[in-house]
Amino acid sequence: MKTVMLTYPQTLHSAVQGTHPQVLAIGQFDGLHLGHASVILSAVRIARETGMQAAVMTFHPHPKEVMRKGDYEGYLTPLRDKEDILAEMGVDVLYVVEFNEEFSRLTPQQFVHDLLLPLQTRTAVVGFDFRFGHKGAGDEQLLRTLGEGEMTVETVPPFLLNGEKVSSSLIRGLLKRGELDEASQWLGRPYSIRGTVIHGEKRGRTIGFPTANLDLTDHYVTPAKGVYAVRVQYGEQELRGVMNLGVKPTFHENGMKPTFEVHLLDFDGQIYDQELKVELVHYIRAERKFESIDALISQIREDALTAARLLS
Known part of the structure; x- marks a missing residue:
């Protein structure tokens, strides 16, 4: 798997060089739990079926860490661990976009037209609750509208375990309570x-x-x-x-x-x-x-x- 470190807009041009049409799973993916895996494996499956490159876009550092909003208590899956797991899942390219205050101000239109489309994203794969752009203004429906004619969008439904949606925040809670067996079950490892x-x-x-x-x-x-x-x-x-x-x-x-x-x-x-x-x-x-x-x-x-x- 190839890892591309990308700072917008400084290194976008070099990141675009040599890209191929690709299926791109987009998300923070901290934890790479079973819910995240369902999004990424959907992208890998579509890429294999269409003969395109399977790629993942994630953001580092965590937006909560940069913006100092919410109760940020550390990573479930830091970047190095994330790389190892994604490679095992069959991902061809990992784009690690530097999340900083400048990037946080991107509009949904800029995110799609200045970032996703230049990277030859033919299919974007996202979770059902995906948000993007400044203050989370964009959702999967807007992503679909902005990419119309150039990029299709696949939305993956929530991953349920015992009737409950798997989430990073709940896994953090399980770990902090010592409920390790259930945390491991939700992580998938x-x-x-x-x-x-x-x-x-x-x-x-x-x-x-x-x-x-x-x-x-x-x-x-x-x-x-x-x-x-x-x-x-x-x-x-x-x-x-x-x-x-x-x-x-x-x-x-x-x-x-x-x-x-x-x-x-x-x-x-x-x-x-x-x-x-x-x-x-x-x-x-x-x-x-x-x-x-x-x-x-x-x-x-x-x-x-x-x-x-x-x-x-």
């Missing part, structure tokens, strides 16, 4: 994070459970504090682990920034400065303060056994 292993307090090794402390690579949504059974991708290796996400109340009286600490069950080696991808597979328990270090060690041992059983 386990929620995952990436981070670089950094030096921490090194307390884990003194109690027999060394941990990899992660400095996250992106502004991810932070799930509920607690203990998780995780699968860890380290290079070509897939390892099992147990992760504590929290503020370590047994050792810290005052609040601190939550940390992500992973104890690997199948590995004993030096991995400082290495990147890990961590899939949160099961939520084991909430974080709590223990009366003694021995009580904490006993619970960690039990958590490790639980994680091993859940991941076997």
Whole structure:
């Protein structure tokens, strides 16, 4: 898959060079959950049927982050993760449009005539609630009108799971409540994070459970504090682990920034400065303060056994 970074209008001309007629799925697609996948896979299917290129247009950073509107709490699927997933879905080209204040002022007419049509968009595929242009003035019907004669529009209906519309905001809520199984079901995969292993307090090794402390690579949504059974991708290796996400109340009286600490069950080696991808597979328990270090060690041992059983 080819990724094209596009800043309007500065790099539009270079982005247009060498383009081919294409089917373009358009949306923010943060989460790339089952609802988003239904839009993108529809575009891929139409592209294959018509012999055109399958493309996706997304926007970065998230509009809420740029405009400072709404309750923005991080990405479910940062750009790098989004690229990996889209490539697996059969997308040929990903257009990443820089979302800034100038771009936010584009009218619906400019969005279609200055951006979509020059990119040879023959079919635009959007979700039923798609909005575009300044202050969301355009909807899928206006998109259809503006593209008449040059671009057709396919609208994908809402994706329902157990009678409820799958949405990124609801997935965020599930993660924050520790309802990991349902969040994974709606995403269509386990929620995952990436981070670089950094030096921490090194307390884990003194109690027999060394941990990899992660400095996250992106502004991810932070799930509920607690203990998780995780699968860890380290290079070509897939390892099992147990992760504590929290503020370590047994050792810290005052609040601190939550940390992500992973104890690997199948590995004993030096991995400082290495990147890990961590899939949160099961939520084991909430974080709590223990009366003694021995009580904490006993619970960690039990958590490790639980994680091993859940991941076997």
